[in-house]
Amino acid sequence: MESVSPSYRGHRCPVEVISHCVWLYHRFPLSFREVEELMLQRGVIVSYETVRRWCAKFGQAYANGLRRRRPRPGERWHLDEVFIKINGEHKYLWRAVDQDDNVPDVLVQNRRDKAAARRFFRRLMKKTGTVPRVVVTDKLRSYGAAHREVMPSVEHRSHQGLNNQAENSHQLTRQCERAMKGFRSIGGAQRFLSASSGISPRFRPHRHLMTAPDHRAEMTIRFAIRDQITGAPGRPATV
Template sequence: MILSAIVEKLKRQSKDDFKGRQFEAWLIIQAVSWYLRYPLSYRDLKEMFLERGFEVDHSTINRWVLIYAPLMEKRLPRFRKPHCGSVRINETYVRIKGQWRYLYRAIDKHGNPVDFLLTAKRDLNAAKRFFRKMLKDAPLLSPDKIGTDGAGTFPPAIGDAVGSGLLAPDPVHYVTKHLQQGIESDHFRVKKNMPKVGGFRSFKSARKSIAGFEAMLWLKKGFDFTGQWSVREQNDLLAVLFGIEKVNEA
């Protein structure tokens, strides 16, 4: 009943998603999902679609990703279950316009991605913003254990979250290199498809693309759906998000 209500609401929300587009909705979402799922460039996708009889410019595919990847990130959480009460937080580097920027990320103890924040600086204000973003909308059942890499900004950021009521009092904060290996490996999964030469061209495009990479990780994890979770079933859920019949019809 709840799932049916979510599907109907998504159909209403998505009715204008592809208004005025030259190509069919399923082809657009196919291109976006391939870019987010596999290490392909926009020019690779252009050639792949040309083999199938579709002439799509690589710049058009880029625009599709920047439009529809953030929508995936926005809509997929409706299918996510609450995370467990233990999270691991770490930062990694992302190259934007030739400069290194910072990507804060969190996963739970089962390796499920929780949230992310792209920032220009790696400081206390950035750490506080990440905790607020991670906790304000879906409070993770108030995580009682928080693992970090030992950066000095995290203890005061945790204290700020407790003072704001986003965290329950006295969460356990631990620093352990062994347990952090899981999130460092997860960084690779979200970064492997990022531009290899020069990085992203702008902070805005980086934020939108990373939203899609993160959403694809959520999708691959399967949202605790029982049984085998195949790529075709992932595509079927993407179709639901955008109110279309099928994604892979080529």
């Protein structure tokens, strides 16, 4: 599916600088100041505030473009929720991960009761336009109650040991949370996590299952897709 790259009208910096800064911030657990320093090391002078504005403007657009270019979510979804601190208060991050480690969606909510689980189920089906064959969750009873109401025909497996895939997906969130010294608002957390979950997993293939040449070839393809989505000119091959 072809996608229209975002408009950079009014921006003085080249597209490749903007897209690279946004990619760095959402791919790795970096602060805006650390992205500024990495770019300075490469001879590009850009302030951390400018990086922040670029990420706010283009991060979700890049994530949406990458989501459109990947295959539909797999037939097995792993769902999990984890608490995050926002201004000192406990909120809950709900995350779905398919069997290929793609993240169809994330949602920050105040609670983890039946209503919250039901809201997340409905949001997932609406956003992906599909229904899984199997849903795997931990033993939180909210999942079972919402599952019976929203998707009763879908097989539900509830077992703590089966859900490591979703739990492992939270690790990058924890790293980013530390780098950012916590989230400031629910809206800010939702925007950041939604963009990051659409960008970061796309550049983390199953490295342990690949040979080095295969990994480099796969990453080259994924970088080319990123350049198409962002509108950045392709990079020349290096020896």
